[in-house]
Amino acid sequence: MTEIRAPMSAPAPPQPLPDALSQPYWDHAAKGELALPRCQACGTWHALPLEFCRKCGGKPSFQVVSGEGEIYSFLIEHHPVAPGFDGLMPYVVAMVSPREAPELRLISRLDGIVPDEVAIGMPVRARFVDHPGGDFKLPVFGPA
Amino acid sequence: MKREAAIVGIGRTTYSRNSGVSTLALAREATLNALEDAGLAVSDVDGMSSFAAGNDSVGVHELAYSLGLDGLYYFSDTVGGGNVAAKVVADAVWAVEAGACEVAVVYRALNSRSGKRFGTYADPVAGRGGPVGGGLHVGGEGQFTAPHGYMVPGQWFAMWTQRHFQTYGTSNEDLGAIAVQYRAHAANNPHAIARAPITMEDYHNSRWIMQPFHIYDCALEADGACALVVTTAERARDLKHRPIKMLGHIAYTGKAGNNDLWDDMTCMYSHFVGPRLWDLTGLKPKDMDLACLYDCFTYTALATTEDFGFCEKGEGGRFYRDGRATYGGDVVVNPHGGLLSEAYIHGLNHSFEAVAQLRGDADKRQVKDAELCFVSAGAAAYGSAMILARG
Numbered sequence: 001m002t003e004i005r006a007p008m009s010a011p012a013p014p015q016p017l018p019d020a021l022s023q024p025y026w027d028h029a030a031k032g033e034l035a036l037p038r039c040q041a042c043g044t045w046h047a048l049p050l051e052f053c054r055k056c057g058g059k060p061s062f063q064v065v066s067g068e069g070e071i072y073s074f075l076i077e078h079h080p081v082a083p084g085f086d087g088l089m090p091y092v093v094a095m096v097s098p099r100e101a102p103e104l105r106l107i108s109r110l111d112g113i114v115p116d117e118v119a120i121g122m123p124v125r126a127r128f129v130d131h132p133g134g135d136f137k138l139p140v141f142g143p144a
Numbered sequence: 145m146k147r148e149a150a151i152v153g154i155g156r157t158t159y160s161r162n163s164g165v166s167t168l169a170l171a172r173e174a175t176l177n178a179l180e181d182a183g184l185a186v187s188d189v190d191g192m193s194s195f196a197a198g199n200d201s202v203g204v205h206e207l208a209y210s211l212g213l214d215g216l217y218y219f220s221d222t223v224g225g226g227n228v229a230a231k232v233v234a235d236a237v238w239a240v241e242a243g244a245c246e247v248a249v250v251y252r253a254l255n256s257r258s259g260k261r262f263g264t265y266a267d268p269v270a271g272r273g274g275p276v277g278g279g280l281h282v283g284g285e286g287q288f289t290a291p292h293g294y295m296v297p298g299q300w301f302a303m304w305t306q307r308h309f310q311t312y313g314t315s316n317e318d319l320g321a322i323a324v325q326y327r328a329h330a331a332n333n334p335h336a337i338a339r340a341p342i343t344m345e346d347y348h349n350s351r352w353i354m355q356p357f358h359i360y361d362c363a364l365e366a367d368g369a370c371a372l373v374v375t376t377a378e379r380a381r382d383l384k385h386r387p388i389k390m391l392g393h394i395a396y397t398g399k400a401g402n403n404d405l406w407d408d409m410t411c412m413y414s415h416f417v418g419p420r421l422w423d424l425t426g427l428k429p430k431d432m433d434l435a436c437l438y439d440c441f442t443y444t445a446l447a448t449t450e451d452f453g454f455c456e457k458g459e460g461g462r463f464y465r466d467g468r469a470t471y472g473g474d475v476v477v478n479p480h481g482g483l484l485s486e487a488y489i490h491g492l493n494h495s496f497e498a499v500a501q502l503r504g505d506a507d508k509r510q511v512k513d514a515e516l517c518f519v520s521a522g523a524a525a526y527g528s529a530m531i532l533a534r535g
């Protein structure tokens with residue numbers, strides 16, 4: 001496992017700052033559930049929590065999904081962009097197309113896959129880890 | 145009768161890695177140089193247009209005040225990155241044409257190497273946020289991405305590049321051809337920060353930043369400023385230099401400016417801007433003598449070279465490898481070395497180069513008989529392009 005294990009003295013990685021629209025996402029995450037915004041009127045999935053559905057103007061809310069998906073694109077990060085990632089270099093960030101809404105791309109760090117073996121189309125599955133430096137649980141994708 | 149506008153002056157500071165002065169000092173110097181180049185006085189200026197990303201520059205009110213001007217009739221501080229670097233020029237041209245002002249200064253000043261760097265998170269790029277309680281707390285869209293270590297522009301474009309690799313079989317050999325070509329051009333530009341030629345081997349051996357990007361795939365963050373002066377075509381007749389005209393400008397912004405939401409990452413904003421600009425002007429890619437294409441990363445240049453129609457889709461790498469983007473080829477792309485080798489003055493230095501070339505003032509790097517120059521600004525989901533012409 002290459003999870004972030006930050007001792008108390010180590011700098012923490014960036015923490016989410018939830019707002020009224022996004023809070024349910026983090027509440028689901030705390031329970032180990034991946035939830036995505038979906039319009040309750042027309043069924044459209046959305047990449048981000050929106051006040052209004054951009055198809056019909058209806059009200060989206062969060063719906064729990066399987067956490068299964070496949071890699072749409074990825075990068076291998078070699079250069080620290082924020083504190084809290086030094087021990088992970090190089091790390092992979094992927095765009096994941098979730099099974100229920102493949103038109104969306106979820107940004108997630110990959111865990112448990114050797115960077116050089118990551119490929120577009122690779123099936124992956126989310127699991128939840130404690131995010132160092134705060135009280136959040138974060139989905140990371142790994143081998144399906 | 146409709147007023148016509150012309151670009152009549154250009155000015156800049158030294159481009160460096162550490163200016164040692166404020167963005168106000170940089171903006172003043174570039175502006176005064178541009179006015180002197182035009183043969184106009186500070187007191188002639190009654191309009192200003194600039195842009196900044198996250199308070200990294202000096203606004204038009206402050207610059208005008210600093211120069212002793214008591215007021216402006218046209219003033220525009222655009223919030224944005226390189227995506228607005230051509231639009232700020234077009235805005236000034238339109239302001240003059242509309243009669244809003246007589247003499248407009250367009251400038252961009254930044255200390256992006258010694259000051260706030262784009263590749264760091266001192267001031268969050270993604271969403272609002274900032275240091276809270278000793279850590280970075282990121283809200284907005286960035287709350288879903290920054291905790292994963294995904295928060296700087298190079299990462300967005302790396303994702304896009306990987307899709308082009310997958311779709312067209314593009315590789316680092318193609319990206320490298322662009323880096324090597326622009327660097328070769330920069331060797332003839334005394335203002336370029338990076339003038340030492342590089343080989344494809346150097347490119348492949350250089351360190352990874354965010355794979356598939358090597359260090360040579362990334363723009364050269366720099367300190368500096370450049371400025372342009374726009375006035376009426378009528379007034380331009382009595383000034384020092386041959387006037388340069390804007391034949392058309394088209395901008396596009398997509399998907400709420402969120403680059404992760406774009407549908408087909410093998411195409412950029414240029415896919416939408418290109419056809420409209422050619423339609424608007426009645427010109428074609430093959431009419432262009434040179435092109436200053438926005439190149440924050442090599443992939444931006446590759447994708448937009450294709451989208452604007454300088455070559456077939458998917459052929460961008462070959463276009464550069466076959467020598468079609470340099471002297472003796474189809475069109476000379478970035479004769480100054482671009483953002484990759486001249487400096488990352490956030491794209492306004494492309495307009496400076498376009499004017500210098502169209503006036504015939506580009507010295508050793510002069511494109512012979514340059515009459516038409518394509519200028520683009522921006523990447524991924526948003527940007528614009530314009531065509532400048534010898535007046």
Ligand SMILES: [Zn+2]
Pocket residue numbers: 039040041042043044053054055056057058059
């Ligand atoms: Zn709906």
